[in-house]
Amino acid sequence: xxxxxxxxxxxxxxxxxxxxxxxxxxxxxxxxxxxxxxxxxxxxxxxxxxxxxxxxxxxxxxxxxxxxxxxxxxxxxxxxxxxxxxxxxxxxxxxxxxxxxxxxxxxxxxxxxxxxxxxxxxxxxxxxxxxxxxxxxxxxxxxxxxxxxxxxxxxxxxxxxxxxxxxxxxxxxxxxxxxxxxxxxxxxxxxxxxxxxxxxxxxxxxxxxxxxxxxxxxxxxxxxxxxxxxxxxxxxxxxxxxxxxxxxxxxxxxxxxxxxxxxxxxxxxxxxxxxxxxxxxxxxxxxxxxxxxxxxxxxxxxxxxxxxxxxxxxxxxxxxxxxxxxxxxxxxxxxxxxxxxxxxxxxxxxxxxxxxxxxxxxxxxxxxxxxxxxxxxxxxxxxxxxxxxxxxxxxxxxxxxxxxxxxxxxxxxxxxxxxxxxxxxxxxxxxx
Amino acid sequence: xxxxxxxxxxxxxxxxxxxxxxxxxxxxxxxxxxxxxxxxxxxxxxxxxxxxxxxxxxxxxxxxxxxxxxxxxxxxxxxxxxxxxxxxxxxxxxxxxxxxxxxxxxxxxxxxxxxxxxxxxxxxxxxxxxxxxxxxxxxxxxxxxxxxxxxxxxxxxxxxxxxxxxxxxxxxxxxxxxxxxxxxxxxxxxxxxxxxxxxxxxxxxxxxxxxxxxxxxxxxxxxxxxxxxxxxxxxxxxxxxxxxxxxxxxxxxxxxxxxxxxxxxxxxxxxxxxxxxxxxxxxxxxxxxxxxxxxxxxxxxxxxxxxxxxxxxxxxxxxxxxxxxxxxxxxxxxxxxxxxxxxxxxxxxxxxxxxxxxxxxxxxxxxxxxxxxxxxxxxxxxxxxxxxxxxxxxxxxxxxxxxxxxxxxxxxxxxxxxxxxxxxxxxxxxxxxxxxxxxxxxxxxxxxxxxxxxxxxxxxxxxxxxxxxxxxxxxxxxxxxxxxxxxxxxxxxxxxxxxxxxxxxxxxxxxxxxxxxxxxxxxxxxxxxxxxxxxxxxxxxxxxxxxxxxxxxxxxxxxxxxxx
Numbered sequence: 001x002x003x004x005x006x007x008x009x010x011x012x013x014x015x016x017x018x019x020x021x022x023x024x025x026x027x028x029x030x031x032x033x034x035x036x037x038x039x040x041x042x043x044x045x046x047x048x049x050x051x052x053x054x055x056x057x058x059x060x061x062x063x064x065x066x067x068x069x070x071x072x073x074x075x076x077x078x079x080x081x082x083x084x085x086x087x088x089x090x091x092x093x094x095x096x097x098x099x100x101x102x103x104x105x106x107x108x109x110x111x112x113x114x115x116x117x118x119x120x121x122x123x124x125x126x127x128x129x130x131x132x133x134x135x136x137x138x139x140x141x142x143x144x145x146x147x148x149x150x151x152x153x154x155x156x157x158x159x160x161x162x163x164x165x166x167x168x169x170x171x172x173x174x175x176x177x178x179x180x181x182x183x184x185x186x187x188x189x190x191x192x193x194x195x196x197x198x199x200x201x202x203x204x205x206x207x208x209x210x211x212x213x214x215x216x217x218x219x220x221x222x223x224x225x226x227x228x229x230x231x232x233x234x235x236x237x238x239x240x241x242x243x244x245x246x247x248x249x250x251x252x253x254x255x256x257x258x259x260x261x262x263x264x265x266x267x268x269x270x271x272x273x274x275x276x277x278x279x280x281x282x283x284x285x286x287x288x289x290x291x292x293x294x295x296x297x298x299x300x301x302x303x304x305x306x307x308x309x310x311x312x313x314x315x316x317x318x319x320x321x322x323x324x325x326x327x328x329x330x331x332x333x334x335x336x337x338x339x340x341x342x343x344x345x346x347x348x349x350x351x352x353x354x355x356x357x358x359x360x361x362x363x364x365x366x367x368x369x370x371x372x373x374x375x376x377x378x379x380x381x382x383x384x385x386x387x388x389x390x391x392x393x394x395x396x397x398x399x400x401x402x403x404x405x406x407x408x409x410x411x412x413x414x415x416x417x418x419x420x421x422x423x424x425x426x427x428x429x430x431x432x
Numbered sequence: 433x434x435x436x437x438x439x440x441x442x443x444x445x446x447x448x449x450x451x452x453x454x455x456x457x458x459x460x461x462x463x464x465x466x467x468x469x470x471x472x473x474x475x476x477x478x479x480x481x482x483x484x485x486x487x488x489x490x491x492x493x494x495x496x497x498x499x500x501x502x503x504x505x506x507x508x509x510x511x512x513x514x515x516x517x518x519x520x521x522x523x524x525x526x527x528x529x530x531x532x533x534x535x536x537x538x539x540x541x542x543x544x545x546x547x548x549x550x551x552x553x554x555x556x557x558x559x560x561x562x563x564x565x566x567x568x569x570x571x572x573x574x575x576x577x578x579x580x581x582x583x584x585x586x587x588x589x590x591x592x593x594x595x596x597x598x599x600x601x602x603x604x605x606x607x608x609x610x611x612x613x614x615x616x617x618x619x620x621x622x623x624x625x626x627x628x629x630x631x632x633x634x635x636x637x638x639x640x641x642x643x644x645x646x647x648x649x650x651x652x653x654x655x656x657x658x659x660x661x662x663x664x665x666x667x668x669x670x671x672x673x674x675x676x677x678x679x680x681x682x683x684x685x686x687x688x689x690x691x692x693x694x695x696x697x698x699x700x701x702x703x704x705x706x707x708x709x710x711x712x713x714x715x716x717x718x719x720x721x722x723x724x725x726x727x728x729x730x731x732x733x734x735x736x737x738x739x740x741x742x743x744x745x746x747x748x749x750x751x752x753x754x755x756x757x758x759x760x761x762x763x764x765x766x767x768x769x770x771x772x773x774x775x776x777x778x779x780x781x782x783x784x785x786x787x788x789x790x791x792x793x794x795x796x797x798x799x800x801x802x803x804x805x806x807x808x809x810x811x812x813x814x815x816x817x818x819x820x821x822x823x824x825x826x827x828x829x830x831x832x833x834x835x836x837x838x839x840x841x842x843x844x845x846x847x848x849x850x851x852x853x854x855x856x857x858x859x860x861x862x863x864x865x866x867x868x869x870x871x872x873x874x875x876x877x878x879x880x881x882x883x884x885x886x887x888x889x890x891x892x893x894x895x896x897x898x899x900x901x902x903x904x905x906x907x908x909x910x911x912x913x914x915x916x917x918x919x920x921x922x923x924x925x926x927x928x929x930x931x932x933x934x935x936x937x938x939x940x941x942x943x944x945x946x947x948x949x950x951x952x953x954x955x956x957x958x959x960x961x962x963x964x965x966x967x968x969x970x971x972x973x974x975x976x977x978x979x980x981x982x983x984x985x986x987x988x989x990x991x992x993x994x995x996x
Binding site: 005006008017018092096100103104121124125126127128129130131132133134135136138139140161162167168169170246247274277280281283297298299301302303304305306307312314315316317318319392394398399400401402 | 494496498499500502503504505506509510512513514515516521522523524525528529530531532554555557558561562565581623624625636754757763764765766767768769770771774777778968969970971972973975976980982
């Protein structure tokens with residue numbers, strides 16, 4: 001069987017690029033180097049959408065790509081305020097076409113960050129982000145903190161390739177040369193590995209971070225005996241570990257971004273890292289979920305000036321999360337059509353948003369059936385990026401890698417489908 | 433492609449010695465030609481100045497650091513909002529414009545070639561993705577090669593041959609243009625929250641910045657690259673740093689250049705020309721720096737001039753940005769890049785009410801006026817560090833008009849009369865000197881004049897700027913206005929700007945250097961070292977590291993070394 005090496009895994013923000021796959025009869029038969037979830041995706045056992053479909057009288061009927069694309073373009077071109085959402089499980093080449101389409105349509109474009117690490121972006125826009133690439137952690141870090149993140153289950157190879165368990169230039173002993181701290185509301189599998197586990201009461205992360213900042217800055221005397229369910233001694237212990245580390249890093253997840261106080265939590269965490277610069281070297285990094293959620297934010301930023309939640313109604317890019325994010329225009333029942341690409345908002349958005357999404361004309365481009373394809377009016381299947389199509393993705397530390405095409409596909413790529421839709425829209429609008 | 437005839441303009445083409453002569457320029461198939469047929473479209477340039485397209489030798493326009501700046505500053509994004517047109521994409525930003533705005537705005541000022549000077553090699557793909565999305569202009573990027581662990585090890589072992597082989601590999605892998613150096617040793621030390629002076633050993637690597645600079649200069653000449661080393665010296669922005677700066681320049685004075693050019697290009701020298709011992713006695717030492725540059729032939733500089741106002745500072749010099757953040761308390765981003773380099777970003781307001789900022793403003797202008805030979809000076813603001821590129825017309829008007837300088841000097845802090853040299857300088861640059869500093873010098877320094885850039889000789893690229901202004905004009909306001917909105921900009925023979933508006937936005941090309949290192953033994957040993965580095969310490973595989981051809985859809989390849 002022919003083996004393809006140095007495959008980049010198109011699953012999570014780790015973008016592990018040391019995967020080998022064996023291909024036979026145009027199918028991936030064997031995968032080595034990937035975590036269990038990555039392997040499952042690469043092996044491709046999930047069911048697929050077989051054909052483009054249009055819903056008529058409440059029933060889907062199969063149709064040609066041409067027909068589905070034309071119908072999608074008609075829906076979008078007729079809309080006064082279309083929403084273009086998703087993007088995090090496809091490649092940057094598709095993002096670029098999507099942003100141009102949003103510009104041409106005068107629509108709103110947003111990605112899954114707005115229900116995930118959007119608060120992180122907003123915090124960064126408030127205070128900045130002292131961060132690094134993952135190799136800095138591998139080679140230098142002697143203190144690793146996971147806060148509201150559970151890599152053992154969500155980012156299977158993160159610790160082995162990039163952090164606690166990996167070996168590096170200045171940490172040849174791997175985990176023997178490092179300390180692991182986990183802060184979470186429950187004792188996760190990651191927490192079980194930790195040298196120090198700090199259990200925080202739900203929604204009290206902000207208090208704990210503020211207390212840590214006070215201790216680090218020399219105001220331990222004002223801290224009560226217990227903060228957010230954590231005894232003061234433990235906080236003092238952690239603060240000392242942080243100050244004495246040679247290179248520390250905080251990896252944080254949705255436990256911090258999507259619990260109460262959202263972006264304020266992240267501002268506190270980043271500010272804590274800035275405070276620690278008075279003593280030592282420190283960094284902080286969000287654990288991005290989908291493999292190219294970071295890439296959309298990058299492309300959207302260089303093309304529009306803003307990372308997500310961009311509204312082109314005025315002809316220029318207007319960014320104001322709270323006004324221009326997907327759930328804002330859905331909950332105000334403002335958008336009158338939607339294009340969803342490579343994501344499943346029906347499974348993740350608030351019920352009110354999903355109900356409204358089901359009412360308006362909805363086009364979905366995705367390789368897989370999901371809850372959103374169920375409520376769609378036009379479904380366009382696409383090739384799986386990173387398996388059936390190549391393209392660019394950005395790792396959680398913003399390192400870009402090129403995904404490979406491993407097998408041939410009968411399906412069009414996201415990029416091709418979007419280009420065809422754009423072309424049709426331009427024709428309908430008399431711009432081509 | 434259609435022919436063009438630019439008639440009756442007053443032409444300034446320094447590389448060809450054309451000094452304000454009334455002459456016609458003929459264009460065919462994207463190149464300057466001897467003559468055109470009667471079919472040629474005629475552009476009447478009477479009463480206009482005609483120059484080659486501008487070349488910016490140092491401008492931070494694309495890549496991870498620039499994008500982190502955009503993300504950090506949505507408030508800057510809102511400053512430059514422009515709606516989509518039938519030709520142009522939507523624009524945003526002032527000091528950190530989106531990629532589309534970067535291309536359009538430079539073209540409107542008559543610029544047609546841009547050098548991104550600080551590409552972290554690991555993120556080279558990102559820079560190229562942004563360059564692809566920067567319309568109209570041609571461009572290139574220089575990889576950072578001075579804090580890399582491979583470099584530090586070869587400097588330590590004194591192995592210039594392997595260092596040259598490594599540089600050749602990296603320039604090819606990143607599709608880069610030349611050797612960029614930023615705070616050598618200091619950026620690696622920043623991995624431990626430390627910094628390095630010129631003679632301080634880099635922690636754990638046991639080499640000094642001085643040794644790194646010398647070795648890279650030697651390796652650069654060993655490969656005979658089109659550009660020399662491009663150096664951001666140690667101690668940027670610190671009071672009293674001019675002594676370090678002068679010592680740094682002196683390090684390479686005995687190295688022979690492999691081409692007819694400098695051995696070292698020192699960048700954003702304004703930030704390196706400071707006297708005093710602390711902020712309170714901070715003063716200009718532009719005169720000392722200029723004196724050195726006037727007496728030596730191995731060095732060229734660009735200004736990194738400061739223009740008063742708000743901007744975004746960004747550099748691979750991580751410790752410098754942290755110190756700046758400590759001064760202002762504003763937001764701050766840092767991103768260290770494994771085995772290679774780092775980056776820091778923080779907003780900054782240069783205020784004429786602040787003594788230090790006032791002196792910084794003076795220094796940039798002083799350097800341009802005190803260095804006697806304009807062929808040693810490139811006009812830059814180190815965009816966006818000293819100010820956004822969109823302020824170039826203001827800077828040029830200040831260099832050309834003493835009256836304008838005096839007006840500003842009345843408004844800024846009075847410290848300018850004690851601790852700057854500017855009030856005593858009478859020199860006013862003329863259009864020819866401006867054309868040298870914005871066209872001739874940057875093209876020559878980068879070695880681009882041999883590839884059709886920076887001049888209007890027969891066979892050159894038909895990149896032309898036409899400004900509606902008389903060469904006799906001395907009014908600073910009119911100079912500024914004419915330079916901000918070119919009457920015409922022609923790129924590769926196509927009219928892209930007319931009456932200050934973008935009328936066509938073709939894709940530009942990306943220039944990169946294809947350099948071969950010929951000693952196979954050394955090459956193999958270097959590759960062995962490199963493979964170990966990737967296997968043990970990088971978090972991406974060697975096979976996935978080099979930039980694929982997809983990211984340079986419109987290449988222009990310059991061969992160097994054994995590939996030449």
